[in-house]
Amino acid sequence: MQVLYQLSDYYKKIINDLVDTNLEVNVLDSIFKKHKVKSVLDVACGVGRHSIPLAKLGYQVTGIDLSPYQIKKAKEDAKKEKVKTSFVIQDANSFYYNKKFDAAICMWTTLGEEPMQYKKVIRNVFHALKNHGIFIIDNRSWEHIPKEREEIIKTSAKLDSGGTFRGTLYDRYTENFRIRDGIINIDGKKYRDLCVTHLLKEADWIRELKEAGFKRFKVYHDYKEKRVKKPARVLIAGIK
Numbered sequence: 001m002q003v004l005y006q007l008s009d010y011y012k013k014i015i016n017d018l019v020d021t022n023l024e025v026n027v028l029d030s031i032f033k034k035h036k037v038k039s040v041l042d043v044a045c046g047v048g049r050h051s052i053p054l055a056k057l058g059y060q061v062t063g064i065d066l067s068p069y070q071i072k073k074a075k076e077d078a079k080k081e082k083v084k085t086s087f088v089i090q091d092a093n094s095f096y097y098n099k100k101f102d103a104a105i106c107m108w109t110t111l112g113e114e115p116m117q118y119k120k121v122i123r124n125v126f127h128a129l130k131n132h133g134i135f136i137i138d139n140r141s142w143e144h145i146p147k148e149r150e151e152i153i154k155t156s157a158k159l160d161s162g163g164t165f166r167g168t169l170y171d172r173y174t175e176n177f178r179i180r181d182g183i184i185n186i187d188g189k190k191y192r193d194l195c196v197t198h199l200l201k202e203a204d205w206i207r208e209l210k211e212a213g214f215k216r217f218k219v220y221h222d223y224k225e226k227r228v229k230k231p232a233r234v235l236i237a238g239i240k
């Protein structure tokens, strides 16, 4: 498991510098309203970045994640914010629910990230959805990725203890993979974090969803319905 997903307090502190969670939640909410969604499965939910705000909006949310640290943090924050959610430590590669959901989400380029095995996860989600249920996957677009050069992402945050968290992520890309070599420094103590992500193009994700049985698709570029030539993010909604 990645070191960052064991340092959930720090992870939570840097999220807002990297993503616009409000925008993402608003888009999910508008799609869910169109599809009359009530129950949502958040696959690889992390610290509940989407689960908690969605629960605040009235959805019945179950979040699953492999990391006990992420799940602990998500539970603590849900309690602090007084929202009802269910967070469960669960491997997305092998889960099976009798309960069926109206929708599932897998956000922040996570479906292709090892140790997730996207074919298995898509199949498991398909089984966990009701008929006409919707699976939303959110990925950085393949076209937007700076292939054949290194991309360095620096993050930092002040800790409650008064110290500093610094993360430097060295991302290298090939046609099909992102290889992330991260150095995390917490008050002088260093951790190394390696991570590999499978990069699929929009058409490849749709093919994978089709193979699992999803029938209809809707694509959002940069969280909008209008398609653009080189989007930064691609959100695909597959309907069972």
Ligand SMILES: C[S@@+](CC[C@H](N)C(=O)[O-])C[C@H]1O[C@@H](n2cnc3c(N)ncnc32)[C@H](O)[C@@H]1O
Pocket: 005, 043, 044, 045, 046, 047, 049, 050, 064, 065, 066, 067, 070, 090, 091, 092, 093, 106, 107, 108, 109, 110, 113, 114, 115, 116, 117
């Ligand atoms: C990039 S984070 C995304 C978290 C969340 N979806 C978000 O958008 O904030 C990836 C998450 O995937 C989880 N994860 C990785 N492999 C997993 C697996 N096999 N099953 C469940 N969760 C997994 C990690 O623990 C981590 O919390």
